[in-house]
Amino acid sequence: MKQLPEDLVSIRLTVNGVVRSLDVHPGETLLEVLRGRLRLTGTKRGCEVGECGACTVVLDGRAVNSCLVLAVQADGAEVLTVEGLAREGALHPLQRAFLEHGAVQCGFCTPGMLMSAHALLAQDPSPTPDAVRRAIAGNLCRCTGYQAIVDAVLAAAGEANSS
Amino acid sequence: MMIGEKDKDRPWLLGRPEPRVDGLGKVTGEARFTDDLDEVGQVWGVVLRAAHPHARIVSLDVEEARLAPGVVAVLTARDIPGNPFVGGVVQDQPVLAGTAGAGGGAGHDLDRVRMLGDGVALVAAETEAQARDALGLIRVGYEPLPVVTDPREALRPESPLVHDRGNLVVHHGVRHGDPAVGFEYAHRVYERAYATPRIEHAYLEPECVIARPVEGGGVEVVGSIQNLFSTRRAVASVLGVPLNRVRIRHAVLGGSFGGKDDVMTVMACRAALLARATGRPVKMVNTREESMLESYKRHPYFLDYRAGVDRDGNLCAMRMDIVADAGAYASMSPFVTYRSVVQAAGPYRCPHVWTDVRAAYTNNPYTGAMRGFGSPQVNFAIECLVDEIAEDQGLDPLTYRRRIVFRDGDVTPTGQRLAGHRVSLDEVLARIGDASGFVDKWWRYRAAREAPAAFRRGIGVACSYRGVSLGAEGVDAAATFVQVQPDGSVIVSSGVTDMGQGAQTAVAQCAAEVLGVPLDRVVFLNTDTSRIPDSGPTVASRGTIMGGSAAADAAAQVRARMLEVAADLLGQPVKNLVIREGLVGTGGAEGSFVPSRLTFADLAGECFRRGVALAALGWFRAPPTSWHEETGQGIAYFTYVYGANVAEVVVDSGTGRVRVEEFWSVHDCGRVVNRLGAEGQVHGGVAMGLGYGLLEEFEVEQGVPKASNFDEYLIPTAMDVPRMHVEFVENPDPAGRLGQKSLGEPTNEIAAPAVVNAIANATGRRIREIPATLEQVLIGRRLTRSGLRGSEVARGGEASCKVRGEEG
Ligand code: FES
Numbered sequence: 001m002k003q004l005p006e007d008l009v010s011i012r013l014t015v016n017g018v019v020r021s022l023d024v025h026p027g028e029t030l031l032e033v034l035r036g037r038l039r040l041t042g043t044k045r046g047c048e049v050g051e052c053g054a055c056t057v058v059l060d061g062r063a064v065n066s067c068l069v070l071a072v073q074a075d076g077a078e079v080l081t082v083e084g085l086a087r088e089g090a091l092h093p094l095q096r097a098f099l100e101h102g103a104v105q106c107g108f109c110t111p112g113m114l115m116s117a118h119a120l121l122a123q124d125p126s127p128t129p130d131a132v133r134r135a136i137a138g139n140l141c142r143c144t145g146y147q148a149i150v151d152a153v154l155a156a157a158g159e160a161n162s163s
Numbered sequence: 164m165m166i167g168e169k170d171k172d173r174p175w176l177l178g179r180p181e182p183r184v185d186g187l188g189k190v191t192g193e194a195r196f197t198d199d200l201d202e203v204g205q206v207w208g209v210v211l212r213a214a215h216p217h218a219r220i221v222s223l224d225v226e227e228a229r230l231a232p233g234v235v236a237v238l239t240a241r242d243i244p245g246n247p248f249v250g251g252v253v254q255d256q257p258v259l260a261g262t263a264g265a266g267g268g269a270g271h272d273l274d275r276v277r278m279l280g281d282g283v284a285l286v287a288a289e290t291e292a293q294a295r296d297a298l299g300l301i302r303v304g305y306e307p308l309p310v311v312t313d314p315r316e317a318l319r320p321e322s323p324l325v326h327d328r329g330n331l332v333v334h335h336g337v338r339h340g341d342p343a344v345g346f347e348y349a350h351r352v353y354e355r356a357y358a359t360p361r362i363e364h365a366y367l368e369p370e371c372v373i374a375r376p377v378e379g380g381g382v383e384v385v386g387s388i389q390n391l392f393s394t395r396r397a398v399a400s401v402l403g404v405p406l407n408r409v410r411i412r413h414a415v416l417g418g419s420f421g422g423k424d425d426v427m428t429v430m431a432c433r434a435a436l437l438a439r440a441t442g443r444p445v446k447m448v449n450t451r452e453e454s455m456l457e458s459y460k461r462h463p464y465f466l467d468y469r470a471g472v473d474r475d476g477n478l479c480a481m482r483m484d485i486v487a488d489a490g491a492y493a494s495m496s497p498f499v500t501y502r503s504v505v506q507a508a509g510p511y512r513c514p515h516v517w518t519d520v521r522a523a524y525t526n527n528p529y530t531g532a533m534r535g536f537g538s539p540q541v542n543f544a545i546e547c548l549v550d551e552i553a554e555d556q557g558l559d560p561l562t563y564r565r566r567i568v569f570r571d572g573d574v575t576p577t578g579q580r581l582a583g584h585r586v587s588l589d590e591v592l593a594r595i596g597d598a599s600g601f602v603d604k605w606w607r608y609r610a611a612r613e614a615p616a617a618f619r620r621g622i623g624v625a626c627s628y629r630g631v632s633l634g635a636e637g638v639d640a641a642a643t644f645v646q647v648q649p650d651g652s653v654i655v656s657s658g659v660t661d662m663g664q665g666a667q668t669a670v671a672q673c674a675a676e677v678l679g680v681p682l683d684r685v686v687f688l689n690t691d692t693s694r695i696p697d698s699g700p701t702v703a704s705r706g707t708i709m710g711g712s713a714a715a716d717a718a719a720q721v722r723a724r725m726l727e728v729a730a731d732l733l734g735q736p737v738k739n740l741v742i743r744e745g746l747v748g749t750g751g752a753e754g755s756f757v758p759s760r761l762t763f764a765d766l767a768g769e770c771f772r773r774g775v776a777l778a779a780l781g782w783f784r785a786p787p788t789s790w791h792e793e794t795g796q797g798i799a800y801f802t803y804v805y806g807a808n809v810a811e812v813v814v815d816s817g818t819g820r821v822r823v824e825e826f827w828s829v830h831d832c833g834r835v836v837n838r839l840g841a842e843g844q845v846h847g848g849v850a851m852g853l854g855y856g857l858l859e860e861f862e863v864e865q866g867v868p869k870a871s872n873f874d875e876y877l878i879p880t881a882m883d884v885p886r887m888h889v890e891f892v893e894n895p896d897p898a899g900r901l902g903q904k905s906l907g908e909p910t911n912e913i914a915a916p917a918v919v920n921a922i923a924n925a926t927g928r929r930i931r932e933i934p935a936t937l938e939q940v941l942i943g944r945r946l947t948r949s950g951l952r953g954s955e956v957a958r959g960g961e962a963s964c965k966v967r968g969e970e971g
């Protein structure tokens with residue numbers, strides 16, 4: 001980390017498998033960097049105080065609210081956003097399950113939900129319904145009543161386990 | 164264009180759980196919400212908001228702000244070229260408040276702020292930070308005025324006036340029979356007072372627009388806008404240009420629930436003003452704090468109910484007096500309270516019903532449309548009351564309801580005979596009773612009340628009937644445009660907006676049903692006011708019936724032309740031909756289908772080569788309604804939907820904590836268009852209804868909101884929402900082109916009373932004010948705030964007894 005003029009700080013992070021070098025303000029959040037500088041607008045801004053989960057990304061394997069993480073804290077880290085889920089044009093099983101189960105309505109919470117679910121399944125490949133609910137308890141959804149989301153996560157887990 | 168009976172009776176695609184037509188981008192992150200868009204050369208627009216909930220503006224100095232770094236324009240009310248007021252029903256809301264002499268029409272003053280969310284000045288700057296910094300340089304001199312916050316007080320003659328024309332926004336009455344006569348033969352009379360909270364829509368996406376100046380003095384606006392045509396009317400009026408110079412589109416919307424109407428209209432007007440003033444694209448985005456402060460809410464209601472029951476247990480008279488808090492501006496209050504006055508007595512036979520609903524201006528955040536639209540409040544009151552009457556009559560609440568609910572041919576309190584469709588409430592109640600094991604559980608849990616227990620179980624029911632679409636509130640027609648491409652793919656656009664509820668999918672599925680193509684061949688375009696006729700607002704759960712019926716109309720026109728060509732190619736008469744799953748074939752009356760080698764795609768190509776018009780505009784006008792203002796009698800809505808909810812709860816006797824363990828929801832919404840979408844509507848509506856019953860209140864003290872973000876305003880999380888069981892009773896309705904009706908709002912209007920009735924079953928305690936907080940459940944009143952409000956508190960009185968009547 002070297003100090004630059006005008007208080008800019010150089011950081012390097014891996015986003016969806018691509019190494020990015022950026023000069024950021026010390027107060028800039030990871031959310032602002034992803035949306036503003038990298039134009040990865042799939043990650044959403046819903047509250048900016050860590051309450052809604054719309055900005056959830058996976059940072060070194062853990063689901064975090066990117067509005068609460070300073071970009072400089074992510075220096076050297078590996079970040080996965082919703083844009084990084086599909087591989088070579090093939091949807092991730094979670095994305096497919098969300099579509100098939102009607103887990104998407106307005107879709108504003110969806111990227112955050114997907115990332116929370118992704119982090120959960122990486123740690124616990126066969127979660128119980130309660131464990132899924134706990135894992136997404138920090139992600140607000142006003143549209144779906146959560147039921148289809150829980151079903152979708154469980155279905156994606158089942159599919160991954162049977163293959 | 165007629166649609167063959169086979170469309171209605173034997174749908175091949177309707178009812179299937181098809182994935183959303185707009186789903187893919189939402190799981191990949193490619194879906195573009197307004198804040199994901201930027202324009203080359205754009206500046207940022209921000210708003211200076213009021214510092215007092217009620218004050219006259221005596222001075223306004225923006226000079227310093229104009230000179231601040233990066234600032235491109237600073238605007239006040241004086242800079243508005245056209246009409247400075249907006250409002251869907253009453254034009255009483257200033258786009259910006261200003262100083263005296265800044266304009267304004269008769270009966271309005273522009274020179275004061277009436278709520279904290281009001282705007283006073285606009286700044287556009289090169290960056291958002293520069294724009295926000297400049298706000299601090301604007302000097303506003305205020306002369307504070309007395310604040311009124313209780314709508315019942317606002318209606319007293321001595322109250323401070325929020326608007327010069329008086330604080331009464333609207334008064335609706337229903338006069339059916341004569342309660343004085345009815346109460347004469349009442350065996351028991353029940354008098355109860357209920358109250359419901361102000362709540363926030365809490366759509367996850369905060370408001371956002373981008374406005375771009377275009378030639379001829381107009382603008383193009385893209386935004387998170389629910390009702391594009393009302394926004395267009397307002398923007399044109401504020402700029403003083405004709406409608407065709409204003410083009411409004413929506414990007415992908417992150418939820419609305421009735422909430423992205425007026426607040427978006429105001430934001431679009433402000434962005435349009437800045438775009439005209441700067442000559443550059445202007446982007447405005449609310450923070451969550453700004454959103455909660457500025458956006459309108461669901462009306463808090465105070466409801467006094469009086470009901471008489473005869474010796475046989477039938478309702479013989481009802482008298483209801485209801486006051487709604489409109490907040491600072493009328494918004495949709497006149498229409499919201501219309502629905503309340505029509506549906507206040509619930510779906511029950513009663514010969515003598517008088518209802519009064521009044522809405523009053525206060526200095527609270529303004530209130531407007533929210534999912535349910537005046538029904539959740541009255542449904543809460545009537546469903547709690549009927550539940551209590553049932554228990555008092557020695558019956559379980561489900562059996563009692565089945566005795567008194569509307570059936571085919573019954574007459575509503577507005578004098579409307581329910582005919583032409585199946586009045587299915589008894590069927591709905593029977594189904595939910597079986598599914599939930601209601602009657603047996605209700606008696607068991609009631610008996611268990613006698614013994615002490617740390618946790619008590621309870622089960623509760625609520626039901627409703629609901630008028631479909633706008634009713635006698637307004638003009639009710641909608642357009643859908645269907646184009647078949649030469650390769651057989653289809654493009655649909657419609658005047659109804661998808662806010663996330665799935666209108667695009669439902670409307671596309673109606674078009675695909677009639678055309679005979681799989682849904683994945685259809686692309687749906689976001690609504691654009693310059694490319695589709697004014698179709699009214701996407702409100703009142705009218706998207707599927709209105710947009711879908713118009714889609715069926717358009718698709719039938721195109722199909723008829725295509726079948727002519729198919730008849731020629733296949734040497735078959737048109738009447739034998741059917742298109743299904745993208746194949747053309749022959750079909751019989753029993754729904755049989757024998758495909759030929761001709762595909763829909765090949766047929767489309769041949770039609771194109773022969774110069775056949777492969778596009779059509781479909782139009783659907785709702786059947787007639789009527790309304791007599793003085794008596795409140797008439798055909799209030801052209802048809803109705805029916806629904807019931809059952810909640811099973813566990814109450815912690817020590818803390819008052821309520822856990823909803825299981826939930827059942829049964830609806831007759833006519834023909835189900837998309838099972839996946841329909842179930843999703845129910846799940847989301849119920850979750851929101853549970854928040855209403857147990858959790859949510861947007862508290863405001865002396866005009867100042869107490870919550871500004873999701874850390875203080877709590878909505879249900881995945882941990883708060885139970886497993887939900889959803890069933891549909893499908894009675895196709897002749898009112899919808901394909902037998903479909905409405906679903907979005909009925910799902911949301913009866914969850915709260917079902918839960919509160921379940922709490923009563925568990926504890927024996929009737930809660931008449933929601934949300935049912937811990938202290939409500941434990942001791943039957945609020946500790947955080949007095950059950951009495953406003954002047955009653957000021958008088959220090961235990962003045963009004965909330966529970967009157969025999970057993971108090
Ligand atoms: S935007 Fe980060 S939690 Fe809401």
Ligand code: FES
Pocket residue numbers: 103104105106107108109110140141142143144367417418663
């Ligand atoms: S789908 Fe709209 S907030 Fe979750």
